[in-house]
Amino acid sequence: AQSVAQPEDQVNVAEGNPLTVKCTYSVSGNPYLFWYVQYPNRGLQFLLKYITGDNLVKGSYGFEAEFNKSQTSFHLKKPSALVSDSALYFCAVRDKANAGKSTFGDGTTLTVKP
Amino acid sequence: EAQVTQNPRYLITVTGKKLTVTCSQNMNHEYMSWYRQDPGLGLRQIYYSMNVEVTDKGDVPEGYKVSRKEKRNFPLILESPSPNQTSLYFCASSSGLAGATYEQYFGPGTRLTVT
Numbered sequence: 001a002q003s004v005a006q007p008e009d010q011v012n013v014a015e016g017n018p019l020t021v022k023c024t025y026s027v028s029g030n031p032y033l034f035w036y037v038q039y040p041n042r043g044l045q046f047l048l049k050y051i052t053g054d055n056l057v058k059g060s061y062g063f064e065a066e067f068n069k070s071q072t073s074f075h076l077k078k079p080s081a082l083v084s085d086s087a088l089y090f091c092a093v094r095d096k097a098n099a100g101k102s103t104f105g106d107g108t109t110l111t112v113k114p
Numbered sequence: 115e116a117q118v119t120q121n122p123r124y125l126i127t128v129t130g131k132k133l134t135v136t137c138s139q140n141m142n143h144e145y146m147s148w149y150r151q152d153p154g155l156g157l158r159q160i161y162y163s164m165n166v167e168v169t170d171k172g173d174v175p176e177g178y179k180v181s182r183k184e185k186r187n188f189p190l191i192l193e194s195p196s197p198n199q200t201s202l203y204f205c206a207s208s209s210g211l212a213g214a215t216y217e218q219y220f221g222p223g224t225r226l227t228v229t
Contacts, residue, residue, distance in 0.1 A: 009154075032216050043204065044157075044220040051215050090156060092218075099216050100145055100164045101172065106156040 002027040004091050006105035013081045013112055021076040021108045023091030030096040033074040035065060038088040038107075047089075050074060061085070081112045116141050120205050120221035127195055128229055135190045135224050137205030144210030146188040147172070147218070148180065150201040157204065163188055164210060195228045202226075 003026045013019045025031060035047040048059025050067040058064045065076045074091060091105040118139045127133055139146065147162040149172075159172030163182040177199055179191040188207075192199060202225050206218040 006156075034217060036218075036220075043222045044206075044218075046217045046219070049215055049217050092157075094216055099210065100147070100162045100170060102147060102159055102162070102218070103173070104149075104157040104159075106154060 002093055002095055002101070002103045004093050004103050004105035006089075006091055006108045008108050009106075010109045010111065013110070015083050015112050015114050016080050019078050019081045019085070019110065019112070021089050021091075021110060023074045023076065023105060024072050025074060025091070025093045026072060027093050027095045028097075032094040032096060032099065033065075033067060034092040034094075035059065035063070035074075035076050036090045036092060036104075038090065040087070044090065047076070081110075083112045083114055086110055086112045116219065118205055118207055118219050118221035120203075120224050122224060123222060124225050126227045126229065129196055130194050133192050133195060133226075135192075135203060135205075135226070137188045137190065137221060138186050139188075139205075139207040139219070140186065141207060141209070141219065142185065143207035143219075144185070145208045145216070145218075146182065147206045148178070148188070148190045149204045149206065150174065150199075151204060151223075152201050160190070160203075195226075197228050200226060200228050 005024045033050040036044045055067045121136045148160040149157040158174045161180040163169045205221040208218045
C-alpha cells in the first residue's frame with residue numbers, strides 16, 4: 001500500500017522568510033510525486049511534480065521541491081514567502097506501475113503573516 | 115478552455131435517495147478519479163478509471179459506484195446515500211499516454227449534504 005505523510009498540520013512563517021512544507025511518502029515501485037495547492041473556497045491547483053531526472057524541481061509561483069530517494073521525502077520550499085501563499089497544501093504520490101491510483105497527504109495549512 | 119466540470123456544485127439530499135454527480139473533461143484525458151475531502155483527512159480516492167470501461171477501487175469505495183462509458187464523462191453514483199457521505203467531492207483527470215506526467219486537473223468540487 002502507498003501512503004503520504006505531512007507531519008505538520010500548520011506552518012506559520014513571516015512574509016519574506018523562507019518556507020518549507022514537509023512530505024514523506026511510501027510506495028512499492030518508482031514514485032511520481034506532486035504538490036497541489038488549495039486556496040479558500042476554491043478547487044485544487046497543480047504546483048509541481050517529480051517524475052524522473054533532476055532531484056530539484058521548480059514549479060509555479062516560485063515554489064520548488066527536492067526529491068530525496070534515501071529519505072523518501074519531497075519537501076516543498078520557497079525562498080521568500082508572500083502573504084498570498086497562505087493556503088492548504090497537499091503532497092501526493094502515484095506509483096509508476098499503477099499510475100491510476102493516487103494517494104494524498106492530509107494537508108498542511110500555510111499561513112504567511114505580514 | 116481546458117477544464118473539468120462537475121454538477122451540481124451544491125446538493126442537499128435525504129438518506130436513501132439515489133443521486134448522481136456528473137463529471138466531464140474536455141482534455142481527452144485517459145485517467146479520471148473521484149475524491150472526497152473531509153477536514154483533517156486530506157483527499158481520499160474513491161474510484162479511478164484508466165480508460166473507457168476500465169475502473170478500479172480507490173481507498174474508500176464503499177457506498178459509491180462509477181461508470182466510464184465515454185472518455186470524457188465519469189459520473190459518481192450514490193445508490194443509497196447516508197449521512198457519513200456528507201463531504202466535499204472532487205473529480206480529476208490526467209493524461210495517461212506514454213510519456214505523460216500524470217498531474218491532475220481538478221473540477222471545482224461538489225458539496226454534498228445528506229440528512
